[in-house]
Amino acid sequence: MLRPDPMSTSAPPVHTSADTPPRLLRVLDAITEISGRSTAWLTLIMVIATVTVVVLRRLFGIGSIGLQESVTYMHAAVFLLGAGYALKHGAQVRVDVLYRRFSRRSQAWIDAIGAIVFTLPFAIFVGWISLNFVTGSWQVAERSTDAGGLAYVYLLKSLVLVFAVSLTLAALAELVRASWTLIAGPQASAGGAHHVN
Amino acid sequence: MLIEFLPLWMFALVCLVLMLGYPVAFTLAGVALLFAGGGIIAGVFDPALLQTFPSRIYGIMSNYTLVAVPLFVFMGVMLEKSRLAETLLGNMARACGRLPGGLGLSVILVGAMLAASTGIVGATVVTMGLMSLPTMLRHGYHPSLATGTICATGTLGQIIPPSIALVLLGDVLSSAYQQAQLRLGVLNLQTVSVGDLFVGAVIPGLLLVGLYIIYLLAVARLAPQKAPSLPQDLDSDADLPSAPTGGRLWLSLVPVLVLITLVLGSILTGVATPTEAAGVGAMGAMILAAGQRQLNRERLLDVMRSTTRISAMIFTILLGASLFSLVFRGFGGEELIHELFNNLPGGHIGALLVVMLVIFLLGFILDFIEITFVVVPIVGPVLLAMGIDPIWLGIMIAINLQTSFLTPPFGFALFYLRGVAPDSVATADIYRGVAPFIALQLCLLAALALWPQLVTWLPSVMR
Numbered sequence: 131m132l133r134p135d136p137m138s139t140s141a142p143p144v145h146t147s148a149d150t151p152p153r154l155l156r157v158l159d160a161i162t163e164i165s166g167r168s169t170a171w172l173t174l175i176m177v178i179a180t181v182t183v184v185v186l187r188r189l190f191g192i193g194s195i196g197l198q199e200s201v202t203y204m205h206a207a208v209f210l211l212g213a214g215y216a217l218k219h220g221a222q223v224r225v226d227v228l229y230r231r232f233s234r235r236s237q238a239w240i241d242a243i244g245a246i247v248f249t250l251p252f253a254i255f256v257g258w259i260s261l262n263f264v265t266g267s268w269q270v271a272e273r274s275t276d277a278g279g280l281a282y283v284y285l286l287k288s289l290v291l292v293f294a295v296s297l298t299l300a301a302l303a304e305l306v307r308a309s310w311t312l313i314a315g316p317q318a319s320a321g322g323a324h325h326v327n
Numbered sequence: 328m329l330i331e332f333l334p335l336w337m338f339a340l341v342c343l344v345l346m347l348g349y350p351v352a353f354t355l356a357g358v359a360l361l362f363a364g365g366g367i368i369a370g371v372f373d374p375a376l377l378q379t380f381p382s383r384i385y386g387i388m389s390n391y392t393l394v395a396v397p398l399f400v401f402m403g404v405m406l407e408k409s410r411l412a413e414t415l416l417g418n419m420a421r422a423c424g425r426l427p428g429g430l431g432l433s434v435i436l437v438g439a440m441l442a443a444s445t446g447i448v449g450a451t452v453v454t455m456g457l458m459s460l461p462t463m464l465r466h467g468y469h470p471s472l473a474t475g476t477i478c479a480t481g482t483l484g485q486i487i488p489p490s491i492a493l494v495l496l497g498d499v500l501s502s503a504y505q506q507a508q509l510r511l512g513v514l515n516l517q518t519v520s521v522g523d524l525f526v527g528a529v530i531p532g533l534l535l536v537g538l539y540i541i542y543l544l545a546v547a548r549l550a551p552q553k554a555p556s557l558p559q560d561l562d563s564d565a566d567l568p569s570a571p572t573g574g575r576l577w578l579s580l581v582p583v584l585v586l587i588t589l590v591l592g593s594i595l596t597g598v599a600t601p602t603e604a605a606g607v608g609a610m611g612a613m614i615l616a617a618g619q620r621q622l623n624r625e626r627l628l629d630v631m632r633s634t635t636r637i638s639a640m641i642f643t644i645l646l647g648a649s650l651f652s653l654v655f656r657g658f659g660g661e662e663l664i665h666e667l668f669n670n671l672p673g674g675h676i677g678a679l680l681v682v683m684l685v686i687f688l689l690g691f692i693l694d695f696i697e698i699t700f701v702v703v704p705i706v707g708p709v710l711l712a713m714g715i716d717p718i719w720l721g722i723m724i725a726i727n728l729q730t731s732f733l734t735p736p737f738g739f740a741l742f743y744l745r746g747v748a749p750d751s752v753a754t755a756d757i758y759r760g761v762a763p764f765i766a767l768q769l770c771l772l773a774a775l776a777l778w779p780q781l782v783t784w785l786p787s788v789m790r
Contacts, residue, residue, distance in 0.1 A: 166632070166635060166636075167632065169635055170628070170631040170632045170634070170635040171631060172635075173397060173401055173631045173634045173635055173638075174627070174631055176394075176397065176398065176401075176606070177398060177401055177606055177609040177610055177613070178610070179606075180394075180398060180602065180603060180605075180606025180607070180609075181606050181607055181610045183603070183606075184599065184603045184606065184607055198391075201394060201602075201606075202388075202389055202391060202394055205388075205393070205394045205397055205638075206388035206389070208397055208634075208635055208638055208639065209397070209638050209639045209641070209642035209643070210388070210642075211639075212635040212636060212638065212639030213352075213639045213642075213643045215635065215636060215639065216635075216636040216637075216639040216640045216643065217350065219636055221636035221637065221639070221640050222350035222351070222352055222353070222640055222643060223350065223351050223352075223640055223644065223694055223696070223697075224348045224349065224350050224351065225345045225346055225348055225351065225692050225693070226348050227346065227348075227692065228346055228347070228348060229347065229348020230348075232348070237348070240347050240348060240349055241349070243349075244347075244349035244350070244353065244354070244357075247357055247361075248349060248353040248354055248356065248357025248358070249350075249353040249357065251357060251360055252353055252356040252357055252360060252647070252650075255360055256380075256384070259377060259378065259380055259381060260380075260381040260384070263381035263382070263385075264381075286388065286389070287385060289388070290381060290384055290385070290388075301353075
């Protein structure tokens with residue numbers, strides 16, 4: 131069962147100078163937001179490319195392995211680059227039976243500790259363990275094993291490292307956001323992008 | 328003893344930690360890493376196993392079947408945000424409103440169509456709740472009946488194809504089936520595909536909708552005050568869109584029906600792969616929205632970004648669950664489960680009952696995605712090696728979970744409806760309302776257990 135996306139329309143918070151978020155947080159959020167919004171265009175291109183593949187094959191009998199593989203590439207890019215973006219917008223599913231009853235302070239504690247113990251180690255682990263996997267692919271300029279396939283498998287595999295970096299940045303942002311809530315009081319970050327319905 | 332049962336401890340601990348409410352994907356991955364780290368230090372976990380994780384990630388990235396997921400999400404979000412269902416419900420209500428229980432009937436039919444076209448359960452419950460609950464209440468429907476109908480109909484997205492849940496389940500089951508056959512030493516490997524699961528879900532899905540309708544019409548006949556027919560002069564009703572004519576009903580109904588038929592038909596007949604059909608469906612949804620003058624730049628951006636967040640969420644859980652099951656296996660979890668199942672009384676029926684009960688209970692705290700990615704890969708190969716049909720198992724799991732999502736006090740569908748229901752509806756009303764529908768679900772599960780042909784017959788004919 132999929133949940134409805136919690137972030138559809140949220141008014142930008144109005145900050146006075148006293149509760150302006152830390153500079154670091156604003157920079158991290160901007161990176162995640164810009165990369166997420168750019169990645170989102172790929173979903174539309176995927177739809178168009180898939181239909182093109184179908185039309186070419188069914189109507190004109192032209193197989194286009196390259197175009198079909200490019201859809202797979204875009205799909206991988208969407209979820210790997212979108213992971214941090216989803217985290218920022220509170221779209222990463224939580225078991226919120228208890229969570230939504232906690233005070234904002236307790237929620238901030240859970241988010242801060244979770245970022246340190248779970249998300250950051252996971253992101254760094256993925257980057258570290260995949261390093262040889264990716265460089266090995268670059269060394270042989272790995273290409274698709276299918277005839278007519280794309281010659282950019284090394285680029286596709288590099289997305290795993292991009293995922294590790296972008297998730298690390300998004301998790302750092304969540305850590306800063308939660309710590310800021312704990313230090314500056316629960317009102318500080320209320321109205322921010324990170325909310326749970 | 329402690330080491331031997333380590334995988335079970337790991338599973339229990341992750342369930343506990345999940346209750347704190349940190350995002351599921353990262354909790355699964357983080358707990359797995361902590362256990363792996365501890366195991367490496369204690370010398371009971373082989374660190375080389377972790378080296379296989381990058382190729383697992385790559386396997387997920389390059390899995391062509393799973394490309395259907397973002398495309399189906401795109402289609403569902405587009406249909407949801409372009410308010411197509413609202414027009415449809417208004418027109419249906421006018422067409423059958425004068426029958427006893429007619430409004431409820433249109434809610435079930437539109438909900439089933441919406442479920443088929445979006446496959447997003449939470450969205451269906453919320454949309455149907457916002458659209459139809461106020462109207463049903465205002466026309467004198469009993470709050471229990473109204474809320475029960477909406478909740479039950481909303482969860483149909485789980486089972487009626489093309490459902491995203493079945494795409495994910497189909498992919499997991501197909502690799503579980505391969506493993507089961509390898510374990511049995513079968514040389515001539517059989518496969519099971521997402522399409523097979525879709526075909527298998529057709530008859531049970533229709534049966535379920537049929538059962539809902541029979542129940543509703545029976546209530547309308549036996550207790551007319553709970554489901555009154557609408558008054559003649561509907562035009563004074565500001566809530567429903569204007570001017571009902573037969574033509575208008577068809578005009579709003581036909582495009583949606585064509586879209587569903589096209590998408591589903593091309594998958595079922597094997598003309599298109601699920602991924603291709605999903606792409607065409609997403610394009611069709613865009614054209615429909617544009618045709619209704621509901622597509623502008625803002626909405627398109629909204630749909631694209633929503634699609635990105637939802638599919639990222641699904642696949643991040645898949646990555647986390649994949650690391651979790653890697654570590655679970657590394658500690659010998661699979662052999663442990665195998666051993667436990669073989670020692671259960673009642674052979675494969677006993678094992679199946681236990682699994683179904685566990686999945687039902689897990690459905691209270693975990694979503695379909697987590698259960699599909701975490702539990703099914705662990706128990707699937709063992710059950711399938713006992714000779715259980717993979718398509719039948721998939722459908723049983725899907726309906727079981729759907730029932731779990733309806734069951735008070737933890738069912739997800741109930742939370743969603745509670746969120747959008749007016750305060751005049753008591754939570755107890757919702758609980759009472761879903762009870763008969765839960766009974767219907769259980770009847771269907773029992774029927775499928777007694778006559779597995781209800782699931783397996785259609786796929787065997789279509790092959």
